[in-house]
Amino acid sequence: MIQAPPSGPPPAAVRRRRRILTGPLFSWAALLGVLAGAGIGYGIQASRAADPVPPLIGDSPEIRYAAPDVRPFVLPAEQDDKVRRDGDLRELLLPVPDGGIEYxxxxxxxxxxSLPEYLASVKxxxxxxxxxxxxxxxxxxxxxxxxxxxxxVNVTLxxxxxxxxxxxxxxxxxxxxxxxxGASPGxxxxxxxxxxxxxxxFPRDTAPGNSAPYSARAAAWRGDIYMAVWFYAPSPIDEAQALETARQQAARL
Structure with a gap:
C-alpha cells in the first residue's frame, strides 16, 4: 500500500542534501550567464565594420636640406661673446689711458x-x-x-x-x-x-692718515663677468670722468 508522504518539514538530512546541490547549480548558472553575455557582445563587435584609426600627427612640414656647397653662418671671434669671454680674460681689460701710470x-x-690676493684687498x-x-x-x-x-683706478673682472x-x-x-x-644706492x-x-x-673717509679719503665704485655685469671699477683720490671724485671710464670698460665686455 502506498503511504502518504509524511506531513511537516523534511528531515535535517534531506535539507542538507538540497543545500549541497542548490549552491553549485546557482554558481554554474551565473558563470554561464557571464559567458553567454561576453559571447553575444563579441559577436556584435565582430559583425561591425572596423573604424579607421585617426592619424597620430598632422601633416609634417617638408624637410629641406641646404645645398652641399652652403656653409653655416658663423660669427667671427671678435663678435662672438662666448669665444671672447672664454679666451684670455685680460684682453677684455681697459688699457692704461694716455698719461696714466700702471700700478x-x-x-x-x-x-x-689670485683668490688670496683679492681677499687681502677686501675688509x-x-x-x-x-x-x-x-x-x-x-x-x-x-x-x-x-x-x-x-x-x-682699480679695475677687476x-x-x-x-x-x-x-x-x-x-x-x-x-x-x-x-x-x-652710508651711500645712497639707486x-x-x-x-x-x-x-x-x-x-x-661713498662718503668721505675721515680716518686719520688716509691719503685718499674719497672713493667711488662703478659696478656692472654682462654674461658671466662681474665688473668693478674703484676710484680712490685725495679730492672729490669727478663723476663725469669716472662714468666715462666705467662706460669704456663695460663696452669691452
Missing part, C-alpha cells in the same frame, strides 16, 4: 688676481670667500693705474662658472654694501650702455 702692486704685474674676506665659492668663481683679471690728477646668475648676484651684494657704507648715476650698472660715490 702693478695690486695684481703682481701679470694682470691676474670682510671670510664672507667674500664664501660668496665666491658659492657662486662658482672661475678667475679674476685686474689692472690698476694712477691718473695725472692722482686718482688711483670676475668670471663665474655658472654664468649670469652669479655675476648678477654681485650687483645685489654691492647694493647691500653701499647701504652699510640715487647715483647709471653707467651708459648697461642695464643695471651704477656709479656709487
Amino acid at each position: 702693478s702692486a695690486y695684481h703682481g704685474g701679470d694682470n691676474w688676481l 670682510n674676506n671670510i664672507s667674500a670667500m664664501s660668496q665666491l665659492f658659492g657662486d662658482n668663481w672661475r678667475r679674476t683679471a685686474a689692472r690698476s693705474w694712477v691718473q695725472p690728477n692722482r686718482v688711483l 670676475h668670471q663665474f662658472g655658472d654664468g649670469a646668475p652669479s655675476a648678477g648676484r654681485w650687483i645685489e651684494s654691492d647694493l647691500a654694501y653701499d647701504q652699510r657704507s 640715487q647715483d648715476p647709471a653707467i651708459p650702455g648697461t642695464g643695471s650698472g651704477r656709479l656709487t660715490v
Whole structure:
C-alpha cells in the first residue's frame, strides 16, 4: 500500500542534501550567464565594420636640406661673446689711458688676481670667500693705474662658472654694501650702455692718515663677468670722468 508522504518539514538530512546541490547549480548558472553575455557582445563587435584609426600627427612640414656647397653662418671671434669671454680674460681689460701710470702692486704685474690676493684687498674676506665659492668663481683679471690728477683706478673682472646668475648676484651684494657704507644706492648715476650698472660715490673717509679719503665704485655685469671699477683720490671724485671710464670698460665686455 502506498503511504502518504509524511506531513511537516523534511528531515535535517534531506535539507542538507538540497543545500549541497542548490549552491553549485546557482554558481554554474551565473558563470554561464557571464559567458553567454561576453559571447553575444563579441559577436556584435565582430559583425561591425572596423573604424579607421585617426592619424597620430598632422601633416609634417617638408624637410629641406641646404645645398652641399652652403656653409653655416658663423660669427667671427671678435663678435662672438662666448669665444671672447672664454679666451684670455685680460684682453677684455681697459688699457692704461694716455698719461696714466700702471700700478702693478695690486695684481703682481701679470694682470691676474689670485683668490688670496683679492681677499687681502677686501675688509670682510671670510664672507667674500664664501660668496665666491658659492657662486662658482672661475678667475679674476685686474689692472690698476694712477691718473695725472692722482686718482688711483682699480679695475677687476670676475668670471663665474655658472654664468649670469652669479655675476648678477654681485650687483645685489654691492647694493647691500653701499647701504652699510652710508651711500645712497639707486640715487647715483647709471653707467651708459648697461642695464643695471651704477656709479656709487661713498662718503668721505675721515680716518686719520688716509691719503685718499674719497672713493667711488662703478659696478656692472654682462654674461658671466662681474665688473668693478674703484676710484680712490685725495679730492672729490669727478663723476663725469669716472662714468666715462666705467662706460669704456663695460663696452669691452
